[in-house]
Amino acid sequence: MTVTTQGTAMKFRPLRWSDDFMYQAILNHEQKYDGKFLTCVKSTGIYCLPSCPARKPLLKNIRFLATEQEAIAEGFRICKRCRPDLFYRGENVDENLFIEMLARIRSCPSSFTSVSSLAKSCGISTTKLNELIRLHAHLSPADLLNRERIKAACSALIHSSQRILDIGLAVGFESEASFHRQFSAHMAMTPSAWRLLSNSNAFLLKLPDDFNADYAWRYHLRDKESLSEHLDETSFTKALWINGYPVVIHLHINGSTATCRWTLPENFLPHSEQPAGVEIHRQVLRLLGLNTDVQGFRSSARQNKHMARLIESSAAIYVPMTANSFESLVWAIIGQQINLTFAATLRQALIKLAGPVIGQDGFRIHPSAKEIAALEPHQLTDIRFSHSKSQYLIGVAKAIVSGALDLDELEQGSAVVAERKLCELKGIGPWTARYTLIRGMGFADCVPVGDSGLYAALQQFYQLSSRPSAAETEQLMKPFSPFRTQATTCLWESLRKKS
Structure with missing residues (x-):
């Protein structure tokens, strides 16, 4: 059979399998036949990869074609589920599957x-699903589902007057007890306490039994002369950007609870979507x-000798992140x-240069992308930044301000995509990207x-003769x-203990 498209004749390539064979392959969602043939559905006019997770029509409603060009020439459109166009362009099908899922x-x-x-x-096995979600979200499928259910519940609790039980059931939890247990574990407070956040200037967190704040304070106060964080006998003080305004919080740890209090600026305009x-x-x-x-x-350490040895003399470490x-x-x-x-000296100098002052005592907030994007490179080199580092920092800030880089979106998506997008920026390599994934995005x-x-910690842990590559x-x-x-944080901590 010969068809003509845009003035050129194209002869369809014959397929080497029977229709029955290919139909069985698509019923099994066999990925190994992706690129070997396409399934074209007559009723909907779309063409799919053999592995497409969509429900399969009857064989009589299908045409099998060998190439994407043939499918397009016959008037079929791409399937939005399996995206054969991405496959034939060499883009990552699994990545697209994760994003759509x-x-x-x-x-x-x-x-x-x-x-x-x-x-x-998704049209895949549970084993494949586990691999996919581990790679992109760094979670198990069950943990990912719980996380997304709780996020949906958080929004409903703030923006609706539904009963708490009805909200828990509506987002997919099987019972009130299950909802309360999972919500409290993720949010460190009950659903009813969360609902009060829409009109409050304080909240109380229930801390895990093995929580110790010392590691968090050491991380946040690695700059001993910090202008934007302060720890005294009663509380940890820091200014946070909230809806575009600097808000000073006071965080007090007392045994198994943490109390946070704040005062909003007089000119503060509330955000309807995010109190x-x-x-x-x-x-x-x-x-x-x-x-x-x-x-x-720690549960995994019971089956993993390396983990067991790493934590045998270590207290639980909750990995602190930046605000x-x-x-x-x-x-x-x-x-x-x-x-x-x-590094701490340069950070302090940057905050002094561009961080807005909060209050009367010179306390400052870490500058946002807007403040840093407004700087000139010479302003940073004047405070001992290298020329290249000045350009990298201002360039990243400008990308964020322009909308070309959305860190919040990357944080809520795939770790693979986040690392790739960060590494596309000038001056960002694997170390910088992965550090940001750890401390800034929580992967x-x-x-x-x-x-x-x-490197030094691994050399010590494995008793190597030299630092690893x-x-x-x-x-x-x-x-x-x-x-x-x-x-990684346990290994870093092992170096501190040795010193």
Whole structure:
């Protein structure tokens, strides 16, 4: 058969399999036949890969064609589920599958009652689903579903007057007890306490039994002369960006609870989508590292000799993060190829230069992307930044201000995509990107290859004769997957204990 398209004759390539054989392959969603033939559905006019997760029509309603060009010439359109166009362009099909799956979960988390139902909707096995979500979200499928259900519940609790039980059931939890247990574990407060955040200037967090704030304070106060964080006998004080306004919080730890209080500026305009208390709560969880799956890490240690040896003399470490991902990225760029002391000095100088003053005592807030984007490179070189580092920092800030880089979107998506997008920026390499994924985005299975402290800690842990290379570091960290972020912090901490 010959068809003519745009003035050229194209002869369809014959297929080597029978229709019955290919039909069985698409019923089984066989990925190995992707690129070998296409399924063209007569009733809908779309063409799909053999592995497409969409429901299959009857054989009589299908045409099988060998190439994408043939399908287009016959008037068929691309399937939005399996995206054969991406496959034939050489783009990552699994990455697209993850992104679309995440969008479907967020649109209606109650649609997926179990991991198996999620796998079925994607047209893949539960084993493949686990691999996909581990790679991109650094979570198990069950944990991802719980996270998205709780996010949906958080929004409903603030923006609706529904009963708490009805909200829990509506987002996919099987019972009131299950909803309360999972919500409290993720948010460190009950659903009813969360609902009060829309009209409050304080909240109380229930801390895990093994929580110790010392590690968090040491991280946030690595700059001993910090202008933007302060710890005294009663509380930790820091200014946070809330809806574009600087808000000073006071965080007090008392045994198994943490109390956070704040006062909004007089000119503060509330944000209808995100009340101040909700955003402050989110950032405080980050500052304390309460998103860390310590129990999962320690449970895995029972079956993993490397993890067991790493934590045998170590207290639980909740990995603290920066208040927002931009602050972490700034710290990572500043810290490139210099020691911690000089990095802290440069950070302090940057905050003094561009961080708005809060109050009467010179207390400042870490500058946002807007403040840094407004700087000229010479202003940074004048405070001992290198010329290249000045350009990198201002360039990243400008990308954020222009909308070319959305750190919040990257944080809520795929770790693979986030690392790639960051590394596309001038001056951002794997170490800077992965440090940002750890401290700014909270991904749980990152290895900051290139980190001298990690190299030294691995040499000590494995009793190596010399420091490992980047490739060797990747191999040495594999036994700690899927908790390599926690393992990295434990290894860093082992160096401090030795010194």
